[in-house]
Amino acid sequence: MGVFMLGSPASFVSVGGFSYRTVKFQSFPVKERYSAALQLGNKFKDDTQGKVSLCRRESIEFEERKSPNEVRKEIERCYELIHRLGRGVVYLGSSRMGPDHPHYAQALELGREVASLLDCTTWTGAGPGLMDAAIKGALEAGKPVGGFKVRKEAGEWTASNFHPYLPSETYLTCRFFSARKHGLVDAAVRSCNTDRTAVVAFPGGVGTLDEMFEIMALIQLQRIGSELPVPFIVMNYNSFYKKLFDFLDDCEHWGTVSKGEVSSLWRICDTNSEAIAYLADFYDLHSPDKADLRSVHP
Numbered sequence: 001m002g003v004f005m006l007g008s009p010a011s012f013v014s015v016g017g018f019s020y021r022t023v024k025f026q027s028f029p030v031k032e033r034y035s036a037a038l039q040l041g042n043k044f045k046d047d048t049q050g051k052v053s054l055c056r057r058e059s060i061e062f063e064e065r066k067s068p069n070e071v072r073k074e075i076e077r078c079y080e081l082i083h084r085l086g087r088g089v090v091y092l093g094s095s096r097m098g099p100d101h102p103h104y105a106q107a108l109e110l111g112r113e114v115a116s117l118l119d120c121t122t123w124t125g126a127g128p129g130l131m132d133a134a135i136k137g138a139l140e141a142g143k144p145v146g147g148f149k150v151r152k153e154a155g156e157w158t159a160s161n162f163h164p165y166l167p168s169e170t171y172l173t174c175r176f177f178s179a180r181k182h183g184l185v186d187a188a189v190r191s192c193n194t195d196r197t198a199v200v201a202f203p204g205g206v207g208t209l210d211e212m213f214e215i216m217a218l219i220q221l222q223r224i225g226s227e228l229p230v231p232f233i234v235m236n237y238n239s240f241y242k243k244l245f246d247f248l249d250d251c252e253h254w255g256t257v258s259k260g261e262v263s264s265l266w267r268i269c270d271t272n273s274e275a276i277a278y279l280a281d282f283y284d285l286h287s288p289d290k291a292d293l294r295s296v297h298p
Contacts, residue, residue: 065175065176070175070176071176071178071179074172074174074175074176074179075178075179075182075183077172077179078148078172078174078179078180078182078183078186079182079183079186081146081148081170081171081172081183082146082183082186082187085121085144085146085170086120086121086144087120087121087186087187087188087189087190087191087195087197088118088120088121088122088123088144088146088187088188088196088197089114089115089118089120089121089122089123089188089197089198089199089200090123090124090184090185090187090188090197090198090199090200091107091111091122091123091124091130091131091134091200091201091202092125092184092199092200092201092202092204092208092211092212093107093124093129093130093131093133093134093201093202093203093204093208094129094130094202094203094204094205094208095125095127095128095129095130095131095153095207096128096129096205097129097130097203098128098129099133102237102238103130103202103203103237103238103240104129104130104133105133106235106237106272107130107133107134107137107202107235108133108134108136108137108140109137109272110134110137110200110235110272110275110276111133111134111135111136111137111138111141112137112138112140112141113137113141113272113276114137114198114200114275114276114279115137115138115141115143116141116143117276117279117280117285118196118197118198118279118283118285119143119196120143120196120197121143121144121145121146121187122134122135122137122138122143122144122145122146123145123146123147123148123184123187123188124145124147125147125148125149125150125153125180125184126147126148126149126163126166126171127149127150127153128153129153130202130203130204131147134200134202135147135166144170145166145170146170146171146187147163147166147170147171147172148171148172148174148179148180148183148184149161149163149171149172149173149174150173150174150177150180151173151175161173181211181214184211185214185215185218185224188215188224188230189224189225189230190225190228190229190230191228192228193228195228196283197230197231198230198231198232198233198279199215199230199231199232199233200233200235200275201232201233201234201235201266202235202237203235203237203240203241209244212234215232216232216262216265216266219232219265219266220261220265231267231278231279231282232265232266232267233266233267233268233269233275233278233279234266234267234268234269235269235272235275236268236269236270237270239270241268245268248262
């Protein structure tokens with residue numbers, strides 16, 4: 001089988017024994033993106049060459065990884081930031097639900113109340129949407145905030161590595177998603193009994209689900225919370241995740257997960273008051289009266 005090489009225009013690859021088909025792929029040089037289509041004919045001989053044609057597209061300022069050490073160093077910087085700001089509550093959620101969305105107000109309220117209750121650092125992906133709501137809630141409570149930002153949120157490439165209002169020493173702009181994930185996970189890991197951490201998943205899309213299931217798998221495999229459990233809360237505002245929970249029930253029916261296994265990994269909360277009460281009970285803290293939470297319900 002031939003090896004596909006991504007490179008400059010007019011690149012060639014050698015292939016053998018393929019049926020006719022078209023293979024499309026992309027290359028990402030430092031400053032330009034190319035789209036390529038490779039035509040493979042019937043039963044090429046070993047010395048037959050297939051030509052790769054490339055056409056220039058939008059410039060996106062994408063840097064390739066030149067060494068695995070670059071990823072390692074970025075992970076180390078994430079750990080250093082966590083060590084400096086302290087572990088706390090990690091919020092996952094949509095970057096597309098802005099201030100005009102009812103879930104934004106609920107997320108802001110929960111970020112404020114949890115920060116006050118647990119007296120800890122609030123961690124997010126430092127992006128817009130519900131991540132921004134949690135940040136503003138924690139700042140309203142006068143508690144520290146940290147974040148791991150990426151250049152792309154809400155389906156658009158951002159022009160700047162900078163956060164609009166957070167001090168630069170409180171967040172990192174990560175080149176690598178793997179480093180960002182390491183940071184978000186490590187920020188919630190409890191290293192001693194006095195640590196008050198949690199993972200809170202707001203409504204979200206593909207990225208949020210990716211992070212939710214990764215953390216759930218880590219808890220399932222006892223990579224997180226094996227000695228000191230970490231509360232994992234899913235905020236099911238307006239039954240947002242109902243179909244996801246139905247799917248997981250089907251997984252139990254088909255035997256791909258054990259009965260009751262998923263429910264043991266997280267706590268589903270429909271309202272902010274439920275989440276606050278759960279965290280207060282988990283850490284044996286005084287829970288505020290429900291009237292004091294000023295819950296927002298659309």
